[in-house]
Amino acid sequence: MKFISIVGTNSNDSTNRKLLQYMKKHFAEKAVIEVWEIKDLPAFNEPEDKLAPVGIAALSAEILAADGVIISTPEYDHAIPAALKSVLEWLSYTTRPLIDKPVMIVGASHGSLGSSRAQAHLRQILDSPELKARIMPSSEFLLGRSLDAFDEEGNLIYGDKITELEECFAEFSLFVEITNQLVKDHRFKANQTKLFSWEHLADGGLN
Template sequence: MKLIGIVGTNSAKSTNRQLLQYIQKHYAETVDIELVEIKDLPVFNKPADKTVPDSVLDIATKIEAADGVIIGTPEYDHSIPAALMNALAWLSYGIFPLLNKPVMITGASYGTLGSSRAQLQLRQILNAPELKATVLPGEFLLSHSLQAFDQEGNLRDLDTVKKLDAIFDDFRIFVKIAGKLQNAQDLLHKEAENFDWESL
């Protein structure tokens, strides 16, 4: 199974990146996970000719070739970071790599809530007509993330690891099931291509 892990921040040092790196290493024997950075993408400016930057097309190609996607999001002001919103805006502008793509949401935060409000908002965004990802019902929340990892980058708490293992096992099953639910994909793709917010 091939997965893409999207680091949903432009921060140089982030426990969300650290969490995705742990997931990549922890499940390396069963799943191939490639981490993708969005920190250098240009700011979305809705070009009239719908020209999408090569850096975005490169990410889109990787997503399309993958069986599923993991998105790690921090929470800023009860919301996802601007960098992640920017990436999703590009990835839904005349291209549709996330359409019907199985997605698992993870999030780490310094406090107790583990980016729960940002994850809820991300679910709503991923349900937008031009995105329409297939999102795993459960999510992984990592609280007190500054204290969560040891010097080797491993999660310290055994119960946290067990919870992540359970959710990740569910996601692997979810990916296999979602891969068989393709009957409406062509129709959804056509609807996404023809969707226009300005004509509503």
């Protein structure tokens, strides 16, 4: 499987980046995980032509090509960072690559709650009609006390959190397989229905 992971902040020193880099290394034998930065992407400014800027278009293409998406978000004032919200606004207004795309949400914070309220906020946003992502249900990975969570090599040192992350990732991998198959079957049946309706009308016209 190929996943794209998004660092949900423009901070240069983020433990959410460390978390995704750790996941890329730790799960290397199970999936290819690309880590994408949003810190150099422009702030959302509604374009008249509805065309995405180059960086947003590149991110969109990677999302479309991936089997699933992992977003790691910090928590700022009980919500996701403005930089992440801006990226989602670009995607929803232009290319809409997250429609039916499986998404796993993770988060790291300096406090003990591990970005729980920001993750709830992100779920709400991703469920909006313009984004309509397929969010893994009933599963959160919350990394609290994240400043002390990694060693000098970037390895996660909380044993219980490693086990929890492995369980969440295994669930997400299965969720991706099932979701993508369901979406594929649904689209096939929808296309077959359209084809059947057209042929039925054509036959009716000929008879």
